[in-house]
Amino acid sequence: MNRSVLPLRVAVLPLALCAAFGAFAQSGSLTETVVTATRVATRADELVSDVKVVDRAAIEASTARTLPELLARTAGVQMSSNGGRGKQSNIFIRGAENRHTILLVDGVRLGSATAGTPSWDTIPVEMIERIEILKGPASALYGSEGVGGVVQIFTRKGRDGLHPNASLTAGSDRHWVAGAGMQGGQGALKYSVGVQRARERGFSSTNPAVPFGNFNGDLDPFRQDALTASASYDFSPQWSVDAGLMHSDGISWFDDGPGVDSRTAIRALTAHAGVRGRFMPGWQTELRFSQGTDTANIIEAASPGAFKTKQSQWTWQNNLETPLGVVLAGLERREQDISATAAYAVTHRSIDGVFAGLNGSAGPHSWQFNLRRDRNSQFGGETTGFAGYGFRITPAWRVHASHGTTFVAPSFNQLYFPRFGNPLLLPERGKNTDVGVTWTQGAHELKLVRFDNRIRGFMTNTTLPINIPQARIDGWTLGYEGRIDALALRANFERLDPRNEANGRQLPRRAKQQLNLGADYRLGDWRFGCALLHAGDRFDDAANTRPLGAYTTLDVHLDRQLTPAWSVQAKVNNLTDKQYETATGYNQAGRAVFVTLRWQPK
Numbered sequence: 001m002n003r004s005v006l007p008l009r010v011a012v013l014p015l016a017l018c019a020a021f022g023a024f025a026q027s028g029s030l031t032e033t034v035v036t037a038t039r040v041a042t043r044a045d046e047l048v049s050d051v052k053v054v055d056r057a058a059i060e061a062s063t064a065r066t067l068p069e070l071l072a073r074t075a076g077v078q079m080s081s082n083g084g085r086g087k088q089s090n091i092f093i094r095g096a097e098n099r100h101t102i103l104l105v106d107g108v109r110l111g112s113a114t115a116g117t118p119s120w121d122t123i124p125v126e127m128i129e130r131i132e133i134l135k136g137p138a139s140a141l142y143g144s145e146g147v148g149g150v151v152q153i154f155t156r157k158g159r160d161g162l163h164p165n166a167s168l169t170a171g172s173d174r175h176w177v178a179g180a181g182m183q184g185g186q187g188a189l190k191y192s193v194g195v196q197r198a199r200e201r202g203f204s205s206t207n208p209a210v211p212f213g214n215f216n217g218d219l220d221p222f223r224q225d226a227l228t229a230s231a232s233y234d235f236s237p238q239w240s241v242d243a244g245l246m247h248s249d250g251i252s253w254f255d256d257g258p259g260v261d262s263r264t265a266i267r268a269l270t271a272h273a274g275v276r277g278r279f280m281p282g283w284q285t286e287l288r289f290s291q292g293t294d295t296a297n298i299i300e301a302a303s304p305g306a307f308k309t310k311q312s313q314w315t316w317q318n319n320l321e322t323p324l325g326v327v328l329a330g331l332e333r334r335e336q337d338i339s340a341t342a343a344y345a346v347t348h349r350s351i352d353g354v355f356a357g358l359n360g361s362a363g364p365h366s367w368q369f370n371l372r373r374d375r376n377s378q379f380g381g382e383t384t385g386f387a388g389y390g391f392r393i394t395p396a397w398r399v400h401a402s403h404g405t406t407f408v409a410p411s412f413n414q415l416y417f418p419r420f421g422n423p424l425l426l427p428e429r430g431k432n433t434d435v436g437v438t439w440t441q442g443a444h445e446l447k448l449v450r451f452d453n454r455i456r457g458f459m460t461n462t463t464l465p466i467n468i469p470q471a472r473i474d475g476w477t478l479g480y481e482g483r484i485d486a487l488a489l490r491a492n493f494e495r496l497d498p499r500n501e502a503n504g505r506q507l508p509r510r511a512k513q514q515l516n517l518g519a520d521y522r523l524g525d526w527r528f529g530c531a532l533l534h535a536g537d538r539f540d541d542a543a544n545t546r547p548l549g550a551y552t553t554l555d556v557h558l559d560r561q562l563t564p565a566w567s568v569q570a571k572v573n574n575l576t577d578k579q580y581e582t583a584t585g586y587n588q589a590g591r592a593v594f595v596t597l598r599w600q601p602k
Helices: 005-024 055-059 067-071 412-418
Strands: 050-055 077-081 089-092 101-105 130-136 151-156 163-173 175-186 189-200 221-235 238-254 261-280 281-300 305-324 325-340 346-363 367-376 380-392 399-410 426-439 446-460 467-484 487-500 513-523 528-535 551-561 568-573 591-599
Touching: 050 055, 050 077, 050 446, 067 089, 067 130, 077 346, 089 151, 101 446
Parallel strands: 101 151
Antiparallel strands: 050 130, 077 089, 130 151, 163 175, 163 591, 175 189, 189 221, 221 238, 238 261, 261 281, 281 305, 305 325, 325 346, 346 367, 367 380, 380 399, 399 426, 426 446, 446 467, 467 487, 487 513, 513 528, 528 551, 551 568, 568 591
């Protein structure tokens, strides 16, 4: 059977399920509120963009151990990894580059300005309360890098009462994670704190096929300690202040050739503080300062070195309620500072931004318009825009369409890294068009989205980066989620064509097709579940000379609610012990067993 036909047939299965089980759907509607897609709290069923929300319950039910693994279960998101936990990972939203996605932690940008990529591997999954994934153009909202989309992580926040929690996980490769936290509040004060320690002996990240002779058959462990804290205080019904931080400190061993016990100290810190209030009814204003720090210190390697990024940002945002919707207006100032053992010709740049928008709905109609002007101290001014419209045809059927422009400024490495930088690089500029249709009936939702992303001046990931005329990434995603009594079903499929239009070659490390299937069944205090991931063929390099084979993995889990406060989960990842690679020469975890004990009084 043609390998491209089977995933497509399986992906169409949700449509049949909806038709067959529609009569069993429970009454209800999508009333979830999302912030990332508009910068204003908006009902999910009124958005004109493609957004996925992952809440705490879904995180705990998932078999994913890392943030990239969790994201890759979402329609339109793929990942690659250079080995086990704590090793470099890449996220491709709709086939866009890893550097094309903005990572926010409680609104704070986190990433390396030298590499130009988000810090996916520094965020512990157990400390995440909620994830919002915006798929599509976001430069008109957040500025540079918003080509593929935005991933915003929300850590746990305070709430009334006293709510302690603790968990302990142990499993294969001498893996263990212990964490504890407290969320509380009384009157106007809310607070939250959480700590976690993770240790793992790991496995060898590489095999003899790894490039540059970096193979080393020793184990590559990972260690991490993490802390989150937040507090808020309401001075009055109109005015409040808040502050928070997330800090992680880890060491990841990696292979850098035979006989070299290489390791990198990886640290990340996000901090924010702000005041929010209303000058008058219908006018909300917020002034916020945030700072994200990313540090990688290669302390033992054939080529040691240290790289540190500090991004400081001031944001003043105003939301004005009008008959046409919420008017958004704001100013931003972002400073990027880097320091490294390597000698960069430039180590600082600033970006000043002004943004405006309109987001509203009336009856079956929804609309969103955004305009942003950024002035980069290196590249001058850049204007981006977004326009989207949604229409509910019937109570069950809704369509939406949008078009947005994007830009990406080159990273410090691409411009100035000694012997490998190109100071003549220009920013990328893109245009992205989406068209989608959503069917909802009670507890069932089916969504089909078609997208076309064209990027002019695409920057190559070669030894000496250059701008090529254009890259084009077009495709579609189909996703289904539904519940029939105690049975929850989910499925999503992505068909992708990511290519360099100058030579027709496929962009590296993206599969042209990816399928996710999942099911959970609850029986009293027991819950059984499974998750299947199929990724198609891909290439490891831009020249398409190093193919990576397709693979399928299966995870299973069994949960038991022991008491109202205590629960236990056992899971087996990669049940069939599939051997596969998402980057040439880098091993992925084989079959692994984990048991988690959680305590969370109701």
